[in-house]
Amino acid sequence: MTAWAQSLIRISSYEVETLQKRLAEITARRASAEMRIAVLEAEAEIEQERAREDAEAGLLLQAYLNGWKLRKSAAEADVVEISAEEEGARDALTGAFEELKKFEHVAETTRLNRLIAAGKRETAAFDELGLRRRAG
Numbered sequence: 001m002t003a004w005a006q007s008l009i010r011i012s013s014y015e016v017e018t019l020q021k022r023l024a025e026i027t028a029r030r031a032s033a034e035m036r037i038a039v040l041e042a043e044a045e046i047e048q049e050r051a052r053e054d055a056e057a058g059l060l061l062q063a064y065l066n067g068w069k070l071r072k073s074a075a076e077a078d079v080v081e082i083s084a085e086e087e088g089a090r091d092a093l094t095g096a097f098e099e100l101k102k103f104e105h106v107a108e109t110t111r112l113n114r115l116i117a118a119g120k121r122e123t124a125a126f127d128e129l130g131l132r133r134r135a136g
Contacts, residue, residue: 002110012100013100023086023089033075036078044065
């Protein structure tokens with residue numbers, strides 16, 4: 001394999017690894033945002049249960065739920081935004097992986113073509129040697 005091909009493959013491999021790490025980080029952020037929504041929903045259920053049991057808490061429930069709706073909307077917006085970022089990162093990773101495979105294919109094709117050319121030169125040399133022996 002030529003030095004240029006090794007360099008291209010090394011650079012492409014590094015890019016794939018970097019994008020894989022980025023995707024893993026984004027996926028973890030999305031999971032965290034989704035967990036935040038689940039926690040908010042659990043908290044709302046607890047507050048509603050407390051309001052059923054405590055008249056004073058019942059008076060404050062509507063204010064709590066108004067704030068809760070805002071926090072939940074913000075968390076859901078985060079999930080949507082992170083999901084779009086994740087999709088873009090997946091597309092970038094797919095593209096980088098395809099580029100890596102192209103470089104590997106070109107390198108392998110170049111290697112095989114060199115082997116074929118070397119074989120043809122060797123065959124031609126043997127043919128020439130055979131013709132000289134017959135002629136001489």
